[in-house]
Amino acid sequence: MKLRQLEMLLERVSGFDNPSAEREQYQTPAPLAARLIHMAMLAGDITGHRVLDLGTGTGILAIGAALLGAEVVAIEDDVEAIRIAEANARDLGCSIRFIRTDITDNEAGELIPECDTVLMNPPFGAQTEHADRPFLDMALIKADVIYGIFNAGSGPFISEYIAGRGVITASVLAGLTIPRTFWFHTKDRHEIPVEIHVIKRI
Numbered sequence: 204m205k206l207r208q209l210e211m212l213l214e215r216v217s218g219f220d221n222p223s224a225e226r227e228q229y230q231t232p233a234p235l236a237a238r239l240i241h242m243a244m245l246a247g248d249i250t251g252h253r254v255l256d257l258g259t260g261t262g263i264l265a266i267g268a269a270l271l272g273a274e275v276v277a278i279e280d281d282v283e284a285i286r287i288a289e290a291n292a293r294d295l296g297c298s299i300r301f302i303r304t305d306i307t308d309n310e311a312g313e314l315i316p317e318c319d320t321v322l323m324n325p326p327f328g329a330q331t332e333h334a335d336r337p338f339l340d341m342a343l344i345k346a347d348v349i350y351g352i353f354n355a356g357s358g359p360f361i362s363e364y365i366a367g368r369g370v371i372t373a374s375v376l377a378g379l380t381i382p383r384t385f386w387f388h389t390k391d392r393h394e395i396p397v398e399i400h401v402i403k404r405i
Contacts (some may be wrong), residue, residue: 262288355396
């Protein structure tokens with residue numbers, strides 16, 4: 204599947220009905236989601252592989268991977284988000300296994316299966332400092348390769364945090380467009396520079 208075709212399909216994925224600022228519940232834009240997933244597909248890490256989407260939200264990364272032939276498990280702790288994600292998956296004809304758990308809970312490690320590839324767009328830590336770290340920790344336990352969306356310029360900090368467990372092998376600069384969602388937003392659309400980091404477990 205071509206990148207543009209994937210992007211057009213992902214445009215059909217519905218976002219949050221009542222997003223939480225505390226949880227940093229922003230819908231991953233279809234162009235950014237498609238770019239990450241297509242990049243992983245070209246590297247041979249999607250089609251025919253077991254893929255784990257950590258913090259799936261309304262399911263856009265999980266659905267994209269499923270559309271490209273992956274066996275997908277999606278992790279989310281928000282009941283309403285899972286309801287929307289399941290509806291999105293049905294609408295696009297995708298079979299995805301959804302697991303409700305908080306990745307910081309003790310039992311999460313047992314509930315979340317090992318896989319070949321992790322996809323994730325974790326919280327950037329705007330509301331809770333270092334909110335992305337539990338996602339990195341879990342990803343490095345569960346897969347050999349991780350594709351994640353992070354704040355631009357975060358590479359050195361991530362490399363230091365995962366030292367001895369993983370290394371960043373590639374980084375691609377991208378943009379994340381956030382529409383006016385919460386009361387503290389002052390613009391109709393806000394562009395945030397981000398990076399797609401590819402992390403290999405060592």
